[in-house]
Amino acid sequence: MYIHFPFCQKRCGYCDFFTRAGMQSSIPAYVDSLVKEIEQVGASAAEELLVHTVFFGGGTPSLLSPAQAGKILASVSKNFTLLPGAEISLEANPGTVNLEKLQGYQAAGINRISFGVQSFKDVELQFLERIHSSREAVDAFEMARSAGFMNINLDLIFGLPGQTVDSWADSLEQAVKLDPEHLSLYALTIEEGTPLHRQVEAGKVIPLDDDISADMYQLAEEMLASGGYSHYEVSNWAAEREGKDQACIHNLQYWLNLPYLGIGAGAHGCAAGYRYNNAADIACYIQAMAGEPRMQFPFSNAIESSQAIDKRTEMNETMMLGLRLLEQGVGDVDFARRFGAGISDVYPKQINRLTNQGLLEWKDGSLRLTRRGHLLGNRVFREFV
Ligand code: SF4
Numbered sequence: 001m002y003i004h005f006p007f008c009q010k011r012c013g014y015c016d017f018f019t020r021a022g023m024q025s026s027i028p029a030y031v032d033s034l035v036k037e038i039e040q041v042g043a044s045a046a047e048e049l050l051v052h053t054v055f056f057g058g059g060t061p062s063l064l065s066p067a068q069a070g071k072i073l074a075s076v077s078k079n080f081t082l083l084p085g086a087e088i089s090l091e092a093n094p095g096t097v098n099l100e101k102l103q104g105y106q107a108a109g110i111n112r113i114s115f116g117v118q119s120f121k122d123v124e125l126q127f128l129e130r131i132h133s134s135r136e137a138v139d140a141f142e143m144a145r146s147a148g149f150m151n152i153n154l155d156l157i158f159g160l161p162g163q164t165v166d167s168w169a170d171s172l173e174q175a176v177k178l179d180p181e182h183l184s185l186y187a188l189t190i191e192e193g194t195p196l197h198r199q200v201e202a203g204k205v206i207p208l209d210d211d212i213s214a215d216m217y218q219l220a221e222e223m224l225a226s227g228g229y230s231h232y233e234v235s236n237w238a239a240e241r242e243g244k245d246q247a248c249i250h251n252l253q254y255w256l257n258l259p260y261l262g263i264g265a266g267a268h269g270c271a272a273g274y275r276y277n278n279a280a281d282i283a284c285y286i287q288a289m290a291g292e293p294r295m296q297f298p299f300s301n302a303i304e305s306s307q308a309i310d311k312r313t314e315m316n317e318t319m320m321l322g323l324r325l326l327e328q329g330v331g332d333v334d335f336a337r338r339f340g341a342g343i344s345d346v347y348p349k350q351i352n353r354l355t356n357q358g359l360l361e362w363k364d365g366s367l368r369l370t371r372r373g374h375l376l377g378n379r380v381f382r383e384f385v
Helices: 024-044 066-079 099-108 122-127 134-146 165-178 195-201 210-226 249-255 282-290 311-322 332-339 348-356 371-375 377-382
Strands: 002-005 050-058 081-092 112-118 152-158 182-187 230-233 236-238 268-271 274-278 303-308 360-363 366-369
Touching: 024 066, 024 282, 050 066, 050 249, 066 081, 066 099, 081 249, 099 134, 112 134, 134 152, 134 165, 152 165, 152 210, 165 210, 182 210, 210 230, 210 371, 249 311, 311 332, 348 360, 366 371, 371 377
Parallel strands: 002 050, 050 081, 081 112, 112 152, 152 182
Antiparallel strands: 182 236, 230 236, 268 274, 274 303, 360 366
16 A cells, blocks of 8 residues: 655655645645545445555655644554554654654654655755755664664666766765665656756756666665665565565565555555546645545545556556566466466567667566666566557
8 A cells, every 4th residue: 555645845856756844834734634645545445455565755744743644544453454563664754853843753653764865965865956965864873773664775876967987986885884674766857847957958057867766776776785685676676684685675566567546636546447647736625535435445535537448458467567666577377377477478579689789688487677677677578558
């Protein structure tokens, strides 16, 4: 279950997520609406639904008080079967937490924290208009450890205008020194409609050369491999703890193209043969959830649009998402069991072309990206949709 929390203290210049700054007074009403939506979707399910992950994403879910997070989770437990040991993640901005709050989240049942650190260089954090410093990110990480979090992710961004390979190496080194269980590294994309995009258009900011970004990605692959992390997805690395790798179980659900429910304004879901999304407007969401239930599972009153997924689309999505898993790839036997046909039977031309180009390879019965393909994933994924 994905729960969207579209509130931020301040908008970062590069961000194009659905989130709002300056609307924090609506948070209590929004939390009540989330609880109603969880009740509504749970009540309309025809069978018992087992929830093995809950992900509070945003926006800045760490603007929730522990009591509010606990209230939402209590509603999940009441209306669904929340499995023992479920992974319950919350995205946190390092500038919004303290030890007491993190302890409160632990007590509320959250067992994984994902910090949006982005960089350990203050000049880069200022460029990104983040509300926290590098020191605050380190402090937040240490406080989370003291609060008992044994599963922590750090998000970092590379390819920033003006960033050097050396400064990126410093951020990676600092990240590895903290020894998190998981790292997500994203290349900066300059999205239309953002203040950063306007600055680029006006010539005030010069984007970094793609080749330097590619060097940064390859440097990360090398440094994190030496740091003991496995590169299990295009943008994600996991450490091993007690013989078990710490891949994000929630995100694996997406990459394996398995169902998930989307709760909250602007949330996307995929269940019961549909992809769907809720209206991306906080006031409309609260208003919609105040009414009597009028929708069938998996939709709630907040639904804005949905699309039925036919078998061919599901196969294409399974390839496009599954090939993001670098070690696992897409297993031929699993694919055949799910769709009644092998990968090579469904995509003979694409596979031939991409293997000849050195972008895809077969390994132990699975099709996966080659090392060269890691950098050209989008070119590969496009072939399947
Ligand atoms: S904190 Fe995250 S969600 Fe909020 S504006 Fe910044 S990048 Fe966007």
